[in-house]
Amino acid sequence: MHASRRAGALLKLKPSFAARARWASTTAEKDKYKVVVVGAAADTAFRANPFVGSGGLTVANQIYSRFRAAGKPLAKGDIAILDDAEYHYYQPGWTLVGAGLKEKAETRKPLDSLIPSHLAHIKENVKAFSPQSSSVTTTSGREIGYESLVVATGLQINWGGITGLSKALADPSSGVSSIYSYNTCDKVWKDLDALRSGNAVFTQPAGVVKCAGAPQKIMWMAWDRYQQTGRGDKIKIDFYNGMPTMFSVKKYSDALENLRKERGVGGHFQHNLVSVDTGNRKATFKKSDNSTVDVDYTLLHVVPPMGPLDFIKGSPIADEAGWVAVDKETLRSTKFDNVWAIGDCSSLPTSKTAAAITAQAPVLTENLFSVVDTGKVANANYDGYTSCPLLTGYGQLMLAEFKYGLEPKESFSSYPFFDDQAIPSRFFYHLKKDLFPWAYWNYMLKGSWFGASGFIRPKYPPSTPQ
Known part of the structure; x- marks a missing residue:
């Protein structure tokens, strides 16, 4: 049979989880894999998303390790990572770049260098999902089959959702910048440090945002920088937030609101940025009543609107909003x-952060392993844990940790001196600045860092019949 016809015939077959013995690799077929981990579909202007990001690399390595630990190792190449990105980015580091604490080159590494030899790397992106035949189609038209699919594509940053923004970001003298792109995060520091007087405006859109605390992290760092350099009384700082409060979790929101008032930062809620006029240095915001207001700025830090990726919206695996329904x-x-899905692309009702991945990955891994091994899901449940390390200045950080229901779930509150994580701490600051980047590159992406559990993979009780 012709190779393409043989591949097509294989892709039409439903995976049989009853045939457990077939899990070991018995074929050299290059277009069908035991597990396919899918990255993002395309790059857009100013967008340097991590494609197969923290979720994809972490879970691919954890799946491989989990089968080995069970004495049922997968063969080399049984797990494929599907992504054509040149680089992988540590996006939490872009706030540190914007604050002058790191060089942006420290936040990326060649993707090839991060994928171990036991994982296959297919340098293509996905165009369409065909879950009925357990296959995906790449942008080149190639069909790739799988027995299990993990979607870890991240979300889409809609730079074009704000009129004039792309042009402003490309203009080195516009005073407009954003920590949400590798290409512009260093411009944040240049603009921030160069400002001597005037109006510094920081924005946050309504709706889904990658790490919902990041829009104000950079604002607090700017405020502290201006205080330390004697410019605080010459620069007016305002926060224009599309949300009704400073933060979604009341405990941390109240603390941040008090901090805002103490520091004299203007708070304007339910204001969404809709356009930027660099010629006149004006930012236009739409309010909750659909009226608009023009705001003069000298420095403008923009967080663009975000949402699901176009190639997932309307696909068979998506919910009505366009997220992977899980x-x-x-x-x-x-x-x-x-x-399966993990991270920002999923419908999980929790904040989209790298910390959430550390809690999600072992749950997904355990459940996928159990389904393949026994035919049923394990008793591994994700409780919505996520964390947002909120920089509030140089040498200080508020460590917000919470779960579903927006309830705090703090890792350090039971220890002496850390009874209230809403109080900024130097210890927490160094976790964000020094420990987390080190753990990310050296352990998390390799599947051996489990966030609040450290190096210990969480244990789950035996599964029960369903």
Whole structure:
């Protein structure tokens, strides 16, 4: 049979989880894999997303390790990572770049260098999902089959959602910058440090945002920088937030609101940036009543609107909003039993952060392993844990940790001196600045860092019949 016809015939077959013995690799077929981990579909202007990001690399390595630990190792190349990105980015580091604490080159590494030899790397992106035949189609038209699919594509940053923004970011003298892109995060520091007087405006859109605390982290760092350099009384800082409060979790929101008032930072809520006029240095915001207001700025830090990726919206695996539809506890698709999702692309009702990945990855790994091994999901449940390390100045950080229901779930509150994580701490600051980047590059991406659990993979009780 012709090779393309043989591949097509294989892709039409449903995966049989009853045939457990077939899990060991028995074929050299290059277009069908035991597990396919999918990255993002395309790059857009000013967008340097991590493609197969922290979720994809972490879970691919954890899956491989989990089968080995169970004495059922996968063969080399049984797990494929599908992504054509040249670099992988440590996006939490862009806030540190914007604050002058790191060089942006420290926040990226060649993707090839991060993928171990036991994982296959297919340098293509996905164009379409065909879960009925357990396959995906790449942008080149190639069909790739799988027995289990993990979607870890991240989300889409809609730079074009704000009129004039792309032009402003490309203009070195515009005074407009954003920490949400590798290409512009260093411009944040240049603009911030060069400002001597005037109006510094920081924005946050309504809706989903990668790390919802990041828009104000850079604002607090700017405020502290201006105080330390004697410019505080010459620069007026305002926060224009599309949300109704400073933060979604009341405990931290109240603390941040008090901090805002203490520091004299203007708070303007339910204001969404809709356009930037660099010629007149004006930013236009739409309010909750649909009226608009023009604001003069000298420095403007912009957080663009975000949402699901275009190639996922309307696909068979997506929900009505365009996110990959998954069970919020197991991370398994609510539509297809052999499809899973992790991180920003998923419908999980929690904040989209790298810290959330550390809690999600072992749950997904355990449940996927159990389905393949026994035919049923394990008792591994994700409780919505996420963390947002909120920089409030140089040498100080508020460590917000919470779970579903916007309830605090703090790792240090039971220890002496850390009874209230809403109080900024130098210790927490160094976790963000020094420990987290080190753990990310050396352990998390390799599947051996589990966030609040450190180097110890969480244990789950035996599964029960379902």
